Amino acid sequence: MTQSVAQSVARMGIIGSDGRMGQAIAALLDEGEHTCAGGVGRTHDPADLAGHADVLVDFSAPDALADNLAAARGAGIPILIGTTGLSPDHHAAIDEAARTIPVLQTGNTSLGVTLLAHLVREAAARLGPDWDIEVLEMHHRMKVDAPSGTALLLGEAAAAGRNIALADATESGRDGHTGRRAPGAIGFAALRGGTVPGEHSVIFAGEDERLTFSHSAQSRAIFARGAIRAAAWLIGKAPGRYTMTDVLGL
Numbered sequence: 353m354t355q356s357v358a359q360s361v362a363r364m365g366i367i368g369s370d371g372r373m374g375q376a377i378a379a380l381l382d383e384g385e386h387t388c389a390g391g392v393g394r395t396h397d398p399a400d401l402a403g404h405a406d407v408l409v410d411f412s413a414p415d416a417l418a419d420n421l422a423a424a425r426g427a428g429i430p431i432l433i434g435t436t437g438l439s440p441d442h443h444a445a446i447d448e449a450a451r452t453i454p455v456l457q458t459g460n461t462s463l464g465v466t467l468l469a470h471l472v473r474e475a476a477a478r479l480g481p482d483w484d485i486e487v488l489e490m491h492h493r494m495k496v497d498a499p500s501g502t503a504l505l506l507g508e509a510a511a512a513g514r515n516i517a518l519a520d521a522t523e524s525g526r527d528g529h530t531g532r533r534a535p536g537a538i539g540f541a542a543l544r545g546g547t548v549p550g551e552h553s554v555i556f557a558g559e560d561e562r563l564t565f566s567h568s569a570q571s572r573a574i575f576a577r578g579a580i581r582a583a584a585w586l587i588g589k590a591p592g593r594y595t596m597t598d599v600l601g602l
């Protein structure tokens with residue numbers, strides 16, 4: 353694992369290779385400067401893949417995380433985790449792994465969403481707590497987790513702008529007689545249907561005016577492109593936990 357590897361052709365091992373994202377990444381690798389070291393699914397051992405890869409790229413499922421981190425650590429290679437639906441325990445496991453290898457975990461690898469998170473943080477800081485914040489997302493009918501990883505990332509950005517913990521402000525899954533909106537809440541709403549690759553809006557609703565920041569993914573290529581760029585960037589980095597902001601220098 354050296355800096356020179358990061359500057360040349362990187363061998364990327366894909367976890368979740370038969371999935372929508374796994375296939376989108378493999379397709380881009382086929383026509384790009386880096387190569388696919390192979391792929392694994394539910395019934396394969398990621399440690400075998402890690403043995404002949406320079407970096408692992410994980411777009412699978414949360415229950416695979418422990419084995420994926422162990423495989424990367426065993427081989428001493430970085431890992432990019434794009435899988436969403438992670439719990440606090442999963443994040444603790446990522447923090448632990450990041451003590452010995454470079455790890456990048458993100459709910460969205462696209463350039464647009466990474467910039468959007470900056471704008472949302474800035475808007476939340478400047479507009480202040482009287483503006484109600486709602487995060488709205490829509491995804492394809494096959495998505496299994498809600499709110500999306502991106503929605504949570506954007507909620508975290510809003511909370512950071514307000515200098516509060518997202519967990520203390522979250523309002524989601526409203527249904528029935530919910531009572532009034534809590535002051536200072538950050539709300540989440542999720543729509544599912546069709547083949548939508550990913551739509552996100554962060555709405556700032558104030559007295560008599562509303563400001564909306566939106567991102568629309570028109571294909572999974574934007575996620576795949578960002579994942580490949582980030583995975584190549586991770587090679588040769590010191591152990592630690594990185595973000596897409598680090599990769600893109602935003």
Ligand SMILES: NC(=O)C1=CN([C@@H]2O[C@H](COP(=O)(O)OP(=O)(O)OC[C@H]3O[C@@H](n4cnc5c(N)ncnc54)[C@H](OP(=O)(O)O)[C@@H]3O)[C@@H](O)[C@H]2O)C=CC1
Pocket residue numbers: 367368369370371372373374392393394395411412413415416433434435436437458459460461462501575
């Ligand atoms: N960070 C980002 O930018 C993005 C993140 N994502 C996230 O990536 C993940 C995958 O999305 P998507 O490709 O659409 O989902 P898919 O369901 O299409 O693909 C997931 C793949 O992972 C495999 N898998 C499931 N469990 C395991 C396991 N334990 N070990 C290894 N492989 C496993 C599945 O196999 P099987 O079919 O046998 O279950 C499947 O092939 C989701 O969490 C999604 O939210 C998606 C897009 C962008």
Ligand SMILES: O=C(O)C1=N[C@H](C(=O)O)C[C@H](O)C1
Pocket residue numbers: 436459460491495499500501502503549550551
């Ligand atoms: O499952 C998906 O498809 C997507 N998942 C990520 C998320 O949960 O935000 C990123 C993107 O929106 C597509």
